[in-house]
Amino acid sequence: MIVESGHFALVLALFVAVVQATVPLIGAQRGDAAWMAVARPAALAQVFLVAVAFACLTYAYVTSDFSVLNVARNSHSAKPLIYKISGVWGNHEGSMVLWVLILAVFGSAVAAFGGNLPPGLRARALAVQAMIAAGFLMFILFTSNPFERLVPPAVDGQGLNPLLQDPGLAFHPPFLYLGYVGFSMAFSFAIAALIEGRVDAAWARWVRPWTLAAWAFLTIGIGLGSWWAYYELGWGGWWFWDPVENASFMPWLAGTALLHSSIVVEKRDTMRAWTVLLAIVTFTLSLLGTFLVRSGVLTSVHAFATDPERGLFILILMIIVSGGSLALFAWRGPSLRGAGLFQPVSREGSLLLNNLLMTVATAVVLLGTLYPLFADAVGAGKVSVGAPFFNIVFIPLMVPMIAAMAVGPLLSWKRGDLGGAMTRLWAAGVAVLAAAAVTWWVHEGGPLLGLVGIALATWLAVGTLVELAERLRLFREPLADSLRRAARQPRAAWGMSVAHMGLAIAVAGMTGAGAWKVESIQAMQPGETVTVSGYDFTFEGAGPIIGPNYMGVGGTFTVRRGGDVVAVLRPEKRTYPVRNMPTTEAAIHTLFTGDLYAVIGDRDEDTGAYVTRLYFNPLVAWMWGGGLIMVAGGALSLSDRRFRVGAPARRRRPAAAAASA
Amino acid sequence: MKRLIYVAPLAVFLVIAAFFYKGFDLNPRALPSMLTGQPVPPFDLPPIKGRGDKGFADTDLPGEVSLVNVFGSWCVACQVEHPFLMGLKERGLVPIHGIDWKETDPDAGPRWLKRFGDPYTLVGADPDSRAAIAFGVTGAPETFVVDRAGIVRYKHVGPIDAEDWEDTLWPVIRELRKE
Incomplete structure (x- = not known):
C-alpha cells in the first residue's frame, strides 16, 4: 500500500509540474499576477509529493520489501541500515527519484526564499524548473518505475554491489546530484532572462548564490568520488578520466567559468550573453552526464544497467531542454549585448581568460570523452581515449590558467x-x-x-x-x-x-x-620487512575476520621510520557472499608529507606468503x-551579506521591464 | 555575421545530439561484431599455468553452445563481471571458456583465477593478442556466444550483469539450443 502511495505521489507530482510549467508562464506573458502566483504553491506541492514518493521508496528499502522489483534487485536483508538507505539511490530508478527530489527542493527554495525576486522573473524561472521536472517525472513513470512490483516476491534480494557499500560512495551521488541539479537554477534563471530579454547586475546577483551552491556541492561530490576510488579500488589512483568521471567534471569546469563570468555581469554589466550561454551549457553538460551514464552510448565501469529505450528518452529530453534553450539563445541572445568596455589587461580581461581556458578545457574533455563515439559513427573503427590524451592536453591548459590566477x-x-x-x-x-x-x-x-x-x-x-x-x-x-x-x-x-x-x-x-608515487608489490612472509620511500613496512601476519555481511582476511603492518613506529596499518580483503564478490579495503595512514598505503592480497598456499602492495603517495591528502578548502571558500562567499539580504533594487530598470512584467 | 555566433552553440549541440542518436545503433555494448554469423577464426592457445596441458583452440568449440569470455588480471571491469560468471558456473547453465588476454606476467592470470575463483571450462593464454585480434576484441571483458556449429552468434562488450543475462544473453543461448 505504501509503495502504491509513492507511485501515486509521483503521478500527482507530474500533474502539478505540468500546471507549474504552464500557468505561471502564461501569467507572466500576460502580466496576470494571480496566474503568476500559482508558481509558489505549486513548487511547494511539488516538493511535498516527490518527498513522499522518495520516502515511500526508502521505506521499501529499509523494511526490505522484496515484492518491489527495484528493492529485490538492489538490496539484501543482511545489509547494514546505512547501505539499505544508500541503496535507494544506488540504482538507476531510485537515483532518478533522488534527482527529481533535489530539483523540487531547489524549486521550492526559490518559492520560499525568493520573495525579493520580481514576480515575473520568479514565475518564469519556476515554470522552466517545472518543465525540467515534468520531463524527468515522465521519464521515471514511463521507462524506469522504481515502484514496479515483483510477483511472486523474492525470498531475498540480490544485494548491492559491495564496491558501493562504502560511506564515501553512499553520499557521493547525492552531492553530485545537488551539484548537477543545482545548475538547473542558473539555467532556469537564464531562460527566464532570455524570455524577458533582460540580463543585468541584479539578475547576476540572484543567479550567483545558486551557482555557487551547486558548484560547492559538485566539488564535494567529485572529491568524494575520487577519494572513494583512491581507498576502495586499492591501487592508489584517484582519477581515471573515465567517461563517467568526465561527465561530472565537465559541468564543474563550465560551472566554474559561469561562477566567474557572473561576477563580471554583476560588477561591470558586460559579458551578459556569454554568461547566459554558460548557464545553459553548464546545465546541458549536467544532463549529458545523466545521459551518458544511462544510455550505454559509451562504456564505463561505473555505468548503470543501460537500456536504449531509456537512453533515447533522455536524449529526446535533452534535445528539447538544451536544443530548445540554445535556439532561444540564438533568437534572443543578440539583444543581451553588454555595455561595458574593457582593456584586455584588466580584471574583466583576466576573468575572460579564465572563461576561455575553462571553456576550452571543457571542450577538450568533451571531445576526449565522446571521441570513441564520433570515430565509431564515422566508421573510423573502435578507439578508446585514455589518461595520456587528457594529461597531454588538459595539463598545458591548466598551466597558464593557474599562472594567470595569481x-x-x-x-x-x-x-x-x-x-x-x-x-x-x-x-x-x-x-x-x-x-x-x-x-x-x-x-x-x-x-x-x-x-x-x-x-x-x-x-x-x-x-x-x-x-x-x-x-x-x-x-x-x-x-x-x-x-x-x-x-x-x-x-x-x-x-x-x-x-x-x-x-x-x-x-x-x-x-x-x-x-x-612509490609503489612496491611483492609476496611477504610474516615478519618480513619492505622499505618504501624510507618507511619500513613490517608484515606482522594475517588472520580471518568476520563482518556483518562479509568475511575475509585482515593483515597487520607496522610502519617504522628510523626505528620509531609511525603507524600500524590493518588492510583487509573482504568477500561478500551475497554477490560472491571480493573487495580490497586498503589501510591508509595520512601523514603531512604523504599517505602510507597498504593492500593485502592472497595467501600462497604453498609458501604461506601473502601478496602485498605497499605505497607511499606523497601529498595526496592535500x-x-x-x-x-575550496568548498569552504564557496560557502564563505555564499554567506556574503549581499546575497542574504538580496539585491536592494535593480540598478537600472528599463521601461521595457515594466511593460513585460 | 554577428548573429551566426549566437546560432553556433545550437549547431554544435545538434551535431553532438545527432552523433548520440547514431550512437544507439552502434551501442558499444551490443555491437554486432564483424564476426557475428561467421565461424570462429582458427586459433590455438597454450594453457595457462596450473590448469594442465590442455589449452584452448577453435576446434574445441563445435558441439555445444558456449560462451567465450575475454578477460585479463589487469582488467578492472573483469573483476566486476567475475562474480557473475562464477554464479553462472555454479548454476551450470552454459560452459564458459576463457581467453586470458594481454598478460605481461604468465603467473598473473592463474593467480587471479586462484584468488577470485575459476569459472572457465577451458582457458587459453593469449599474451600477444593472437586470438584476440582474430576475434576483433576491442577491450576486456568481451563475451562471444558460439553456437553448436562453432559460429559466433552474438558479441557482448563490457561486463555481463544480471540484466544483460536475463534480457539478452540467456534468451540468445536458449534460441541457439533449439536450432
Whole structure:
C-alpha cells in the first residue's frame, strides 16, 4: 500500500509540474499576477509529493520489501541500515527519484526564499524548473518505475554491489546530484532572462548564490568520488578520466567559468550573453552526464544497467531542454549585448581568460570523452581515449590558467596595470624559485611535471596571499588599520582568497601523488620487512575476520621510520557472499608529507606468503584538503551579506521591464 | 555575421545530439561484431599455468553452445563481471571458456583465477593478442556466444550483469539450443 502511495505521489507530482510549467508562464506573458502566483504553491506541492514518493521508496528499502522489483534487485536483508538507505539511490530508478527530489527542493527554495525576486522573473524561472521536472517525472513513470512490483516476491534480494557499500560512495551521488541539479537554477534563471530579454547586475546577483551552491556541492561530490576510488579500488589512483568521471567534471569546469563570468555581469554589466550561454551549457553538460551514464552510448565501469529505450528518452529530453534553450539563445541572445568596455589587461580581461581556458578545457574533455563515439559513427573503427590524451592536453591548459590566477585579482577593473601587478608579485616569484630549488634537491631532478606543478602551486598560494596583503594594506599601514580593513572585507572577497588557496593546495596534492608515487608489490612472509620511500613496512601476519555481511582476511603492518613506529596499518580483503564478490579495503595512514598505503592480497598456499602492495603517495591528502578548502571558500562567499539580504533594487530598470512584467 | 555566433552553440549541440542518436545503433555494448554469423577464426592457445596441458583452440568449440569470455588480471571491469560468471558456473547453465588476454606476467592470470575463483571450462593464454585480434576484441571483458556449429552468434562488450543475462544473453543461448 505504501509503495502504491509513492507511485501515486509521483503521478500527482507530474500533474502539478505540468500546471507549474504552464500557468505561471502564461501569467507572466500576460502580466496576470494571480496566474503568476500559482508558481509558489505549486513548487511547494511539488516538493511535498516527490518527498513522499522518495520516502515511500526508502521505506521499501529499509523494511526490505522484496515484492518491489527495484528493492529485490538492489538490496539484501543482511545489509547494514546505512547501505539499505544508500541503496535507494544506488540504482538507476531510485537515483532518478533522488534527482527529481533535489530539483523540487531547489524549486521550492526559490518559492520560499525568493520573495525579493520580481514576480515575473520568479514565475518564469519556476515554470522552466517545472518543465525540467515534468520531463524527468515522465521519464521515471514511463521507462524506469522504481515502484514496479515483483510477483511472486523474492525470498531475498540480490544485494548491492559491495564496491558501493562504502560511506564515501553512499553520499557521493547525492552531492553530485545537488551539484548537477543545482545548475538547473542558473539555467532556469537564464531562460527566464532570455524570455524577458533582460540580463543585468541584479539578475547576476540572484543567479550567483545558486551557482555557487551547486558548484560547492559538485566539488564535494567529485572529491568524494575520487577519494572513494583512491581507498576502495586499492591501487592508489584517484582519477581515471573515465567517461563517467568526465561527465561530472565537465559541468564543474563550465560551472566554474559561469561562477566567474557572473561576477563580471554583476560588477561591470558586460559579458551578459556569454554568461547566459554558460548557464545553459553548464546545465546541458549536467544532463549529458545523466545521459551518458544511462544510455550505454559509451562504456564505463561505473555505468548503470543501460537500456536504449531509456537512453533515447533522455536524449529526446535533452534535445528539447538544451536544443530548445540554445535556439532561444540564438533568437534572443543578440539583444543581451553588454555595455561595458574593457582593456584586455584588466580584471574583466583576466576573468575572460579564465572563461576561455575553462571553456576550452571543457571542450577538450568533451571531445576526449565522446571521441570513441564520433570515430565509431564515422566508421573510423573502435578507439578508446585514455589518461595520456587528457594529461597531454588538459595539463598545458591548466598551466597558464593557474599562472594567470595569481595575477588576475591584482588587476583593477576596466584597465589594469600588468607591470605593477607583476612587481607586486615579486614575493611569489621568489617563493617559486625557492620551492622549485627545494623540489629539485629533494627529488634529485625527478619528472619535470612535478617541478612545474609545485612551482605553480607555490605561485598561486603566495600570489593569493600577496593579493590579500595588498587588499588589507598589510605591512604598509599600521597593523591595527589592516585588521580593521580585514574586518570590513566582504565575505565574498575572503571566499575568493580561500578558494584560490584551496586550489593551490589541491594542485600541490595532485602533483605529489602524480609525480612521486612509490609503489612496491611483492609476496611477504610474516615478519618480513619492505622499505618504501624510507618507511619500513613490517608484515606482522594475517588472520580471518568476520563482518556483518562479509568475511575475509585482515593483515597487520607496522610502519617504522628510523626505528620509531609511525603507524600500524590493518588492510583487509573482504568477500561478500551475497554477490560472491571480493573487495580490497586498503589501510591508509595520512601523514603531512604523504599517505602510507597498504593492500593485502592472497595467501600462497604453498609458501604461506601473502601478496602485498605497499605505497607511499606523497601529498595526496592535500588534494582533498584543498578541495574542502575550496568548498569552504564557496560557502564563505555564499554567506556574503549581499546575497542574504538580496539585491536592494535593480540598478537600472528599463521601461521595457515594466511593460513585460 | 554577428548573429551566426549566437546560432553556433545550437549547431554544435545538434551535431553532438545527432552523433548520440547514431550512437544507439552502434551501442558499444551490443555491437554486432564483424564476426557475428561467421565461424570462429582458427586459433590455438597454450594453457595457462596450473590448469594442465590442455589449452584452448577453435576446434574445441563445435558441439555445444558456449560462451567465450575475454578477460585479463589487469582488467578492472573483469573483476566486476567475475562474480557473475562464477554464479553462472555454479548454476551450470552454459560452459564458459576463457581467453586470458594481454598478460605481461604468465603467473598473473592463474593467480587471479586462484584468488577470485575459476569459472572457465577451458582457458587459453593469449599474451600477444593472437586470438584476440582474430576475434576483433576491442577491450576486456568481451563475451562471444558460439553456437553448436562453432559460429559466433552474438558479441557482448563490457561486463555481463544480471540484466544483460536475463534480457539478452540467456534468451540468445536458449534460441541457439533449439536450432
